[in-house]
Amino acid sequence: MASPHRSLWWDQLLTARPQEAVPRPPLDGDTTADVAVVGAGLTGLWTAYYLQEADPGLDVLVLDQDVAGAGASGSSSGWCSARLGVSAAELARLHGAEAARDLRAAMRDAVVEVGGVAAAEHLACDFTYAGTVSVARNGAQLARLRAHAAEAAAWGDELELLGPDEVATHLVAAGVLGGAYTPDCAFLQPAALVRELADLVVSRGARLVEQTRVVRISPRAVVTLHGTVRARWVVRAVEAWSAQLPGSTRDVAPVRTQLLATEPLDQQVWDRVGLRPGGTFEDVAHLALRGARTTDDRLVLGGRAAGGAVRAFDEVPGDLDAPWERFERGLRSLFPAADGVAVTHRWGGPVGVPRDGHPSVGLDAESGLGWAGGYGDDGVAAANLAGRTLADLVTGADSALVHLPWVGHRSPRWARGVVRSAEVTAAGWAARLADEAETLREHRSGGR
Template sequence: MTVQSGLSLWFDQVAADDPDSLLPRDPLDGDDVADVVIVGAGLTGLWTAYYLLEQDPALDVLVVEAQVAGFGASGRNGGWCSALFPVSGDELARRHGHAAAADLRAAMRDTVVEVGGVAAAEQIDCGFAFGGTVTLARNRPQLERIASEVEADARWGDESHLLGPDEVEEHVRAAGVIGGSYTPDCARIQPLRLVRGLVEVLLSRGARLAEGTRALRLSPRAVVTDHGTVRARWVIRATEAWTSQLSGSERELAPVYSHMIATEPLPPEVWAQIGLDRAQTFHDGRHLIVYGQRTTDDRLAFGGRGAPYHLSSAIRPDYDLAEGTAEHLRRELVALFPVLDRAEITHRWGGPLGVSRDWSPSVGLDAETGIGWAGGYVGDGVATTNLAGRTLADLVTGADSPLVRLPWVGHRSPRWEPEPLRWAGITAARRAAGWADRTELRSGHPSRVESVLNRVLGR
C-alpha cells in the first residue's frame, strides 16, 4: 500500500510513473548499531548520507524515517532549487561580519549548481532546469522593496537585475505588473523525483533505510524508536518541522504550514499568454509570500503562506488540506493570470515547514554528545538541504573545509516561547503581514508595520 493519495502533485506523479515505487521499505527490526544514524529521510538526511558515503564508502549509514522518504516538506514544496537564504546578507553581516556573509551567499549560489551537477551525474531525472526567478511588482511599495533588494544583492555578489514592465513580460505575463527583477540563481525541479533518485543511489552504495520507523527520542550516541534503539557514534537530526514532535525538542522549531494548488496541464495557447517558457519560477513582492512554477507536464503549480499556526505545534493530516486556503490561492492565481479563470485545479495540498525563533537556519555537530542537526529553512530548503548535507558530512568526518566555517554552522537559535505565547506571536506576525499587503494595495504607500516585519523575518 502506498502513502495516501493527494499528499502532493509530486507524489501523484511518482506514483503514476511506478505505483510500487512508494511502497514503504521494512521498518527497523529491533535494536541496531551503525556508524551514523540519520533521523529523517527528507533531503537533509539523504544529502547527508550521500556526501558521507562519497567521503567514506565504508561507513555504515542508517536512515530512519517515520513514513516514507520525502513524506515531509521535501515531497511537498514548490520545487524551487534556489540560492535564497531566509536571513538577508545585510543581517548576516550585522551578526557575523561582511566576509562571513559574503561567503555564505557565495556558498548558496554554488549549491544550486551542485544540486544540478549531482542530478546529472547520478542520472536523476527530476526536471532540473536553470530558469531563474522573476519577482513581480504589482504596486509601488512592492517595486520599491524589489529595487532595494536588487541593490543589496549587488553588495553580496548575487546576480540580480531590475526590470521594467516590458522586460518582465519577456519572462512572464501577469496582470497589473509595473516592474520586477530577475535572478538566474534558481532551478525548477520536481522535488520528490530528486528524493527518490537519491534513495536509489544511496541503497546501491550500501546505505540502509528503515521506513515506518518513528524516532521517539535522540540521546547521546543513540536514537530510541518505536521499533528499537539504534546506537551509533553519530546521530543526525534531519526532521525539520517534525522536530517539534520529538521529546525534548518541542520548542526548537515551529511547524508553520504552507499550501499549494496545481492546475490541469495547460495547452500551448494558454502558455503563450503566460510565458515561463524557460522554466522560470516566479513570486511577487508582497509580504505574505506566494510562489509558482511551470511543471514538467505543463501545469502551473502555485503556493503561498498564510495558513494558521496550530496551538502547541500540532501537526495533523487534516491540516494539509485547508479548503479555505486553497480557494484563496486559486483567487490569487487568477488575479495574476486571468486566462486561468476556467482552468481546473486538479491538486490541492500542504504541509508544515520548520521555522526557528530568529528565522535562522542552522547546521552543527556536538562532538561531546555525537548529535548533529540541520534545519529551520523557513521554506527555502531545497538547495539549503544540500549545503547542510555537505557540511554535516565534513563535520562528521573531520574535514577542515570552508563549509564548516560558514556563519550558520553551530548557530543556536533561541527556543520558542511556551504556549500560548508561541501561538499568539506567530499568529500576530501572520496577520500583520496580511494587513500590510492589503494596506499597500489600497494606499500605494509602504505599510507602517514593514520595519517591524523586517526585524521579525531576519531581513
C-alpha cells in the same frame, strides 16, 4: 484519478512508479551504526550521500517515521534557489560582512551542485536551471524590490531590475509595475529527487528504514518504537518535525504552507502567460506567492498560509479544510489567461522556522549529536549545503563549509505550545494586513 489533497509531485511519481507506494521495512529491533540520520528528507539523504562520498566504509542508517520524502522535501513548490530565511544584511550584522558573503556564495553554489549531482548520478527529477522573476504590482512592492536589487551586489548576488516590458519577456502577469530577475534558481520535481536519492544511497550500502517513528534522540542513541540504534554520530534532520521530539520541541515553529496545481494548460494559454517550462516566479508581497511551470505544463502556485501555525501534525497530510481561496484568487489575479482552468491538486505541509529566521547546521563532538534545519520556505538547495557540511563535520574535514557562519548557530527558542502558535499566527496575519494596506493605498492614489 488524482487525489486533490496529495501533492502533484507524489501523484506524478506514483503514476510513473507505483512501487514507490510500498514503504521499506521498519527497523527490526536494536542495532548499531557509525552514523544514524533521523529523517529521510533531503537533508538526511544528502548527508548520507556525502558521507558515502567521503568514506564509503561508513555504516550509515537513515530512519523515517513515514516514507522518504513524505514531509516537506517531497511536497515543496518545486523551487531550488539560493534563498535563505535570513537576509545577507542580518548575517553581516551577526557574523560580519565576509562571513555573509561566504554563505551567500555557498548557497548559489548549492543550486549548481544539486543540478550537477542530478546529472552525474542520473537522478530523474526534471532539474531545469531557468532562474526566477519577481514581480511588483504596487508602489510599495516596487520600492522593496529596488532596495533588494541595490543591496544584492554587495553580497555577490545577481538581481537585475526589469521594467514592465522586460518582465513580460519572462512572464506576462497583470498589473506589473516592474520586476527583477535572478539566475540563481532552478525548478525540479521534489518527490522524484528525494526518492531517486534514497534509492542511490541504498544502492551504495546505506540502510534506510521507513515506518519507524523516533521517540527520543540521545547522545549516541536513537530510540524508536521498533528498537534502539546505537551510533557514534546521530544527526537530527527532521526540520518542522523537531517540534515533536523531546529536547527539540522549541527549536523551530512548524509553519503551514499551501500549494495548488492546475490541469495541464494548452499552448494558447501559455502564449498569454509567457513562462517557459521550468520557469519560476514570485510576487514581492509580505505574504508572497510563488510558483512555477512544470514540465507537463501545469501551473503551480502557493505560499505560506495567512495564519501559518501548525497545531497538530496529523492534520497536515490531508489538510482538507484549509482555506485555498487566497491562492486561487492570486492565480486568477496574476494570470487572467488562466481564468476558468481547473485546479486539480491542493496540498499543504509544514516548514520549520527558527525564531530569528536563521538556519543552522552543527555537530557537538562531545555528545555526538548533529543537526540541521530552519531553512524557511525554500530548503532544497539549503538541504544540499547542510548535507555536505554535516558530512565534513562528521568526518573531520577542515573544509571551507565547516567555517560558514550558520555552523553552530543557536537561535532563540520559541515559547511553549499555544503561545508559540499565537506568535506565529499573529505574524502571518500581520503580513497579510500589511499587504492589504499597501493595496488599499495604491487604489486610493490611483496607482501613481
